[in-house]
Amino acid sequence: MAPLLLPLLVTAGETARFAGRAIIESVRPPFELRETLRQLFELGCRSVPLIAVSGFAIGVVLSMHTRSSLARFGAEALIPAGLAIALVRETGPLTAGLLLAGRIGAGIGAELGAMKVTEQIDALEASAVDSFKFLVVTRVVACVIALPLLTSVMNFTGMLGGFAAETSITGIPLMAYMRQAFSLIEFSDLIPSTIKTAVYGFIIAVVAAYLGINTSSGTEGVGRASTRAVVTSSIMLIVANVVLVRLIFFFYPS
């Protein structure tokens, strides 16, 4: 058991140190503002179609399920609110996190892995550029900013999907639907759940960057880093979600 556990613990320790360094370097000048904005565009803006379409589809499906459940109790009027709470509290953040762990995690793992094996990271260092700040910190900051914004996009398009499904059956107008949907939503439903996705962003970027930068074994290693980045960040994200939800309930017991 020990021979299996030891490398795992070593990797966990190294990743934790890597994460700590990313936090320290993110608040230490000089700031790579231009590269951070570029990453925000690459990782954030380019993820909007994936998140928007997925959110809409999830909204439609959730609405159909909510209808089939609530109709049994004659509580169809609660469908918009039920969908909104489910989407905003958990489904939106977690689904967005997992989708982005796939898109962003794979991208960062593969890009940094390829840069490592082709000596581009060494070339950055040789050009007197701090590669950690330029490659890692910029991606971490971009992900921490992008995830809550993308989650909001998913929540919004999810609500639109729910409306589309509902109006096709009942003909409910958009404003009436939204009024009902937001009637039971509170601050403690929306803000903490959205902000927790910043933690998801941090996890995805740190794990993927760590695996990418430590790639070895040529192109095969790049593929492995990319796959591991998705798998590891997804697992960590789901586990972190348990802790974060517990924390949210601790601070907002209602």
Next chain:
Amino acid sequence: MTEQTVPAIELRGVHKAFGALRVLDDVSLSIPAGRGFCILGRSGTGKSVMLKHIIGLMEPDAGQVLVEGRDITGLSSRALSPVRQRIGFLFQNAALFDSITVGENVAFPMRRHTRQSDEEIRARASSLLEQVGLGRDFDKMPADLSGGMRKRAGLARAMALEPPILLADEPSAGLDPVTAGEIDQLLVTLKHGAQTTLVVVTHNIPSARAIGDELLFLHQGRVLARGTAAELDDSEHAMVREFMGSTGSG
């Protein structure tokens, strides 16, 4: 020690091993400023590793590396920055940044470390690409270049900040003889004109003869021979003589 006697590069008792494999074994050497210095040796004898120690991409297990009199051993990336700005590095596989154009690759060090305007930087990058025969390739992506063209673009990038020290890992490998000769001539011009210290790893003996005021032969991580090309031609070691007698082009 006066300013003029400070060597450009100095290695003192440098050891480096990867696991059980000893790559550099107690290597000490001193390279005077403004000279051409070629490192020869069979593949896998630690030549590229030596270059990476000089620019701080690798740290020795033991020993010291000094650049222009400053001990860079163990310095952080941030502390190494001013030293690295004084060294140009041409990687064995060029290591161009593949997400930006060839011109932007050459402009990259200038954008990072100078206050020149965009026009000035573009003009200088174009001029450098012209010097290495890639004047028309400013807007191409690195993936669209051949191996030899990438190598020349890498050389242009290494020269961007007009560094007093230029390290080149097999600059003529993969080039046709004419282009290789042009690159050699460019390096010689840099040495004579800008007084650039050249440290060149090469398997190409004609190149080494053209560029190197002094040659060093590494074997199994140790310095087997050092001297002028003529001295190495008459080396007591058969391997060195055989190497010098070859016309290998890397």
